[in-house]
Amino acid sequence: MPTYLTLLRYTEQGISTVESSPDRLESHKDLVADLGGEFKDFYLTMGQYDGIAIAAFPDDETAAEYALILGKAGNVRTETLRAFSDDEFESIVTDLS
Template sequence: MTTYIVLINWTDQGIRNVRDSTKRLDAAKKLLGDMGGSFQNFFLTMGDHDLVAVCEAPDDAVMARFNLSLGMAGNVRTRTLKAFPEAAYREIIGSLG
């Protein structure tokens, strides 16, 4: 599984309906689960982003479909980072000439 950091901001629609956001989170977790992925962590944050999720998915295409599905609902906008765990980081750095 590949790890992704998802930076999330509510849209105007999303913040107007913020009381429903926990239900939307549950639906998002189910959607990603149905696609073969999962949420590892989820945070309400202060600063440039309203929410941050750490997710796993089988591949980039699954994560792209998931993010597009979230965006189509109109409540959030996402920015997704592909994350390399420490072991992969060490391998990559160690392979440098």
């Protein structure tokens, strides 16, 4: 399954209820599973983004649905990146020759 990194930024609503974030993270894990994905990891970050969620989904459409559901809840804004493993990267680069 393809891996996706979702960069998260708290909205005003999300930061005003930040103490609920651990519960929201558990709901987030359930959402990933409900969409047929696999939750891999989460990191609280410092800088431009407040967190990074790493998950695998069956396809881009499912990853997009996930991002829309998170955004609709109103606690975070998302930016999702398709991530390639080192093996996938090697295969891509090898195909260039």
